[in-house]
Amino acid sequence: PPFKGDLQQLSWVISNLVTNALRFTNPEGSVNITASFDGKNLIISVRxxxxxxxxxELEKIFDKFVQLEDSGSPTPGSVGLGLSIAKEIVELYGGRIWAESQVGVGSTFTFTIPINERIVTDNIEAI
Known part of the structure; x- marks a missing residue:
């Protein structure tokens, strides 16, 4: 079924997750994106x-202004809003977002968006 929301916002969420993954992965590492549909939800993961x-740190990663202290990769100009904005966008569409991670191994960020429910777009500007 087609996604009935703002594709630009969905693309922004994916782009933010991929950018973060690339930032914290060395050149010999890998970043994988998967997308699936379980009959009710669009499921996207960035590993x-x-x-x-x-x-x-994982418990507060989606809070506003949070930056990882020991990330080893300072981000000039970053104020720690990307993941909190991604969470707000996903939740406005009735979805959820979460992260699983293991130090030294990597992280997986996953979000789901129900695509068979009415999508709310009026409050997107509030972000």
């Missing part, structure tokens, strides 16, 4: 073989 995220 990397990067530095990984400590479990304590």
């Amino acid at each position: 990397d073989t990067g530095t990984g995220i400590d479990q304590k």
Whole structure:
């Protein structure tokens, strides 16, 4: 079934997750994107073989202004809003987003969006 939301916003969420994965993965590593449909939800995952995220940091990774302290990759100009905005967009579409990670192994960021429900777009500007 077709996605009845703003494809530009969906693309922004995916782009943000991929950009973060590339930022924290060395050149010899890999970043994989998968997309599937379970009959009700669009499921998109971005998996990397990067530095990984400590479990304590993982709990707050979607909060505003959070940047990983020991990421080993300072991001000039970043204020730590990308993942919180991604979460707001996904939740406005009735979906959810989460991360799984292991330090030294990598991370997987996954989000789901129901595509058979009415999509809310009026409040997107509030982000």
